[in-house]
Amino acid sequence: MWTSQAEFTDIRYETSADGIAKITINRPEVRNAFRxxxxxxxxxxxxxxxxxxxxxxxxxxxxxxxxxxxxxxQK
Structure with a gap:
């Protein structure tokens, strides 16, 4: 079970009870391109x-x- 830890626009930051943090780049409409x-x-x-x-x-x-x-x- 993942629990959101902070509010972001371009990413998700979640943690689990067993000591794992998951950072997801959340811009699939541009194939997760960095800005x-x-x-x-x-x-x-x-x-x-x-x-x-x-x-x-x-x-x-x-x-x-x-x-x-x-x-x-590139935009």
Whole structure:
């Protein structure tokens, strides 16, 4: 069971009771392309995981089935 830990626009940050943090890039409409906001949110989520003594593992994934991440958003 995943529990949301913070409110973000481009990502989801969730944790489980067994010490796993999951960070999901959540922009499937552009194949999870990074933009400056995405990078800022990823950094914040990694900081939250690092600061949480219960987290021992971080999973980084992408939403949807088209791509994990297509790179930088060119728009």
């Amino acid at each position: 400056p906001l995405t990078v800022q949110e990823l950094l914040r989520a990694f900081d939250l995981a690092h600061e949480d003594p219960k987290v021992g593992v971080i999973i980084l994934t992408g939403e949807g089935d088209m791509a994990f991440c297509s790179g930088g958003d």
